[in-house]
Amino acid sequence: MYPLGKRQHEINPLVSHIILPDILIKVYLCLPNLFNLNPEILTELVTMRMPYGKYKGVIICNIPEPYLVWYHSKGFPEGKLGMLLHTMYEIKLNGLEYLLEPLKKK
Secondary structure (H helix, E strand, O other): OOHHHOOOOOOOHHHHHHHHHHHHHHHHHHHHHHOOOOOHHHHHHOOOEOOOOOOOOOEHHHOOHHHHHHHHHHOOOOHHHHHHHHHHHHHHHOOOHHHHHHHHOO
């Protein structure tokens, strides 16, 4: 809490609105390098099939959310499959399935 409820410095709202888009663009451009993100992962989510288990043969992006939640509580398998299942879990958890729609149509 600032003394007497005042900020120690004031930010000019006009300047902050001018700078914010530039900051967001720089963060967006840095994220893939920061987390070693690979755009091919999204392609694999819509092409790779589950190799075993209850949903053997089902494309990873079509695996029902309850199964992914079960894997999340049990622990995802090691390796690439586990990474893809965990990625799909996060996509479904955050309601981002629409990001895969253009890739499904290819």
